[in-house]
Amino acid sequence: MSILNPSTSGFLFTDFYQLTMAQVYFEHNIQEKRAHFDYFFRHYPHYGSHQAGYCVFAGLKTFFEWLNKAKPTREDISYLKSLRGRNKQPLFSSSFLNWLEKECDFSKLHIEAIPEGRVVHPQVPLVSISGPLALAQIVETPLLNHLNYQTLIATKASRIKEAARGQMVIDFGMRRAHGLGANAGTRGALIGGVDFSSNIGTSRALNLPPKGTHAHSLVQAFMAMGGSELDAFQAFAEIFPDDCVLLIDTINTLESGLPNAIKVFQDLKQKGHTPLGIRIDSGDLAYLSVQCYLELKKAGLQEVSIVLSNQLDELVIQQILNQIEQKCKEHRLDAEEVISKLVFGVGTRMLTSEGQPSLDGVYKLTGIYHQEKWQPALKISNSPAKIINPGHKKTFRLYDKRDKAMVDLICLKEEELFSQEDMQIHHPTDPNISRIIHQKEVKKIEALQTTIQTQGKVIYEFPELNTIKQVRQQDLQNLDSGVKRLINPHIYHVSLSPKLFKLKMDLLKKYQPPRQTLDRELGFE
């Protein structure tokens, strides 16, 4: 059977252990106990030489699209029925599979989440799910898959868009993205600030015009048939006279491609068209941009865009712009004017998030409703930073007088902030670090999560892409510029409220193994 078969992306798009656990819960009759899970990530992506100072949340709508269509089909159930254990007996009982077929309806889950496009930080629950234990467990894998990847790419794209200083950025990444994940990658990139994509299907789905130029092969084809680069350019311009972007580096950028493009553009202008741009895909892009700008200007074609591509990412773009500024200073040119012509075609390094191709998002059980109250769940880890924050939580973003976000404060659901003038808030993973915050420093307090689905219904209206992009832009404006720095950013504060910190410490005392044992397990014998 093909792995592109729709059944591989429906209910069965999950890890096997979700179903073995679900059966254990079912057979012990706790499958419908109300459970509470949080999705959060632990670290900003670290790209080797540089690390992000913020993330952009994305993937929520895609996850819900999965959720809506993920009811197990009869075919899924009969496949599960066919699975055998080592003893040749069915792994899944008929009664469990009957329950699954009848009761596996993810609309039963109560889901709260931070909207897409928002700037988010480690440890903060981005999505919280409560509902029947088995169902809330089963969604773990697809939730992580959809949210981790799109958030990873929205984050990378946001850095790239920042590095591009607002110039247009187009996603060209399909060819090296990870299979059909390319579509989710493009969506993440668009949420993160990229303007357009070459991916036709996804552009269509998101109601954006797809963009593109032509490949070297167009020029090669005409040349192999005895023609020239100029013939190829003319052929292209004839068909797309008002949308003509010419790739000028097939033979020689400055000696051949640029003069040929100028000739074609001048012809187009004479015929009343407006030439659109050139693209350069190799060589020293900073040097070539300035040279092309000068030649185009000399030819009266100052309106023509210069599309740059070839293994671009945020640092490469930053270097190109810095070098253009330096060159322009040397030659007494207006760097802003040169830069205003640039468009960046970004591919592989964005859609694969080169340097760090995964976000370490996790989905953790934090409580179970038992004996008429929520019982907090805690995973005691050998690694102290991995101990999760227990209980049912909500997160507030506090803004200072400059309207800059100052801290994301994770609290217990029923907690009231600033019961006193001063509040002691705590580091999310290191219990030894705390800080005092004064009510008068705080201009605004904003709840980050909103209810998406409750009582069987999605009550949230998923915004259009453009709205999501505006959300991201607003959040970036409210972020201290140090936090946005591409390399070695200022660390944004995420803190635990007094009550949440106390709950965590109480639970830790109850369960924590003595330090000596930990040392042994960690190999410090």
Added chain:
Amino acid sequence: MSILNPSTSGFLFTDFYQLTMAQVYFEHNIQEKRAHFDYFFRHYPHYGSHQAGYCVFAGLKTFFEWLNKAKPTREDISYLKSLRGRNKQPLFSSSFLNWLEKECDFSKLHIEAIPEGRVVHPQVPLVSISGPLALAQIVETPLLNHLNYQTLIATKASRIKEAARGQMVIDFGMRRAHGLGANAGTRGALIGGVDFSSNIGTSRALNLPPKGTHAHSLVQAFMAMGGSELDAFQAFAEIFPDDCVLLIDTINTLESGLPNAIKVFQDLKQKGHTPLGIRIDSGDLAYLSVQCYLELKKAGLQEVSIVLSNQLDELVIQQILNQIEQKCKEHRLDAEEVISKLVFGVGTRMLTSEGQPSLDGVYKLTGIYHQEKWQPALKISNSPAKIINPGHKKTFRLYDKRDKAMVDLICLKEEELFSQEDMQIHHPTDPNISRIIHQKEVKKIEALQTTIQTQGKVIYEFPELNTIKQVRQQDLQNLDSGVKRLINPHIYHVSLSPKLFKLKMDLLKKYQPPRQTLDRELGFE
């Protein structure tokens, strides 16, 4: 519209410029000229501190599955019809779209390829496609997407399987893989040598049983309801008595998880069952493996497997095994015996190919049939290593007397090897390097490509996964062990035949810009 909509993975799963170029070809009436394209990669994946010495080819069958279903639908065509240029006129003409709807049938392409599972090297054409120019162009993006990613992952998985010295490896990577690309990633991993996967849908599609244990949340759930780790283990064992793998690091691996697992396993044995394994997901995995092995043996449970997981990759596994050997020597234990119990659960770092999340595969026009012969096409690049090898080619693998592969030799299609006793073969990208090969050194000559599709039909029988895995194993046996070294491998030779080299040099002389110009473009003013 949802990006999970099937239309995003059909004909429109491609870059926009494929269609603008196709229209240019159509309007100039060269859309059905026979063209020849090669798919190859330029470099082995480089993971930062280490680089692969070989790749494992994968993704071909998936690409064909795409090809089979990728005829443009009426809906696709009417979408393309709706696209407007800057002048508000339709971008695509009705006549082009009519042609596309009627003639876009990818079975017209003649396709040769190297079978999946084969060890492959840079510059060698892995897939060669000839057929109508516009159609052969349009398939570029999906071809690159499907082949680049699966080959990347098959390569990473092969390294991981080698590092694991043949012990079982299970793919756990879904949750951090790139969206629906997870399915292709799992297929690539299985081709590369991984034994099983936790991905249910893809396991089903590939006719393999899905595998998994349970999560920490199972233990947490029982504890939150007032139970213990032991209760959770017993609950799991009761439902899966013959398939029971227990995750022992939720509280404390050696003080709690291991003794509880031993208790449950002893109960299982008393009831006539065979306990399957423990899993350790944190801490010093080498130290913990040895300790668990000793305790399990002491308890008469030497048959129990030890599943290790937590950010594993080839280097981490190699380190764990080296450390186990060292510890065993110190304690006079049989390291082979300990290692034989191990199973590796590998996730994120395999399915995202951490360190290098993309393969730099490209698809290049190498010739067009014009004036009754094949005219070679060449892209002259500013970067000499990027100059492609022209013409219609075939590749032979030469084996030495030890049955080891000694060189992959790229030749012209009609070329005869060893017309003399000695043959001068050339470096694939550096014209200054050549070597003499003597016919008597060569024991066997093997053609690597085979015809997959011709004259409208797929004539190749795509092998089952198991056969593909055997192909990989055979090729690895025929590879010098130096080439398989995980770090700093010996460089396998890929060479150009005398005739291909001569053709390339002749074409270069015809088109190459003078060195001076190149220098200027590269910024060496």
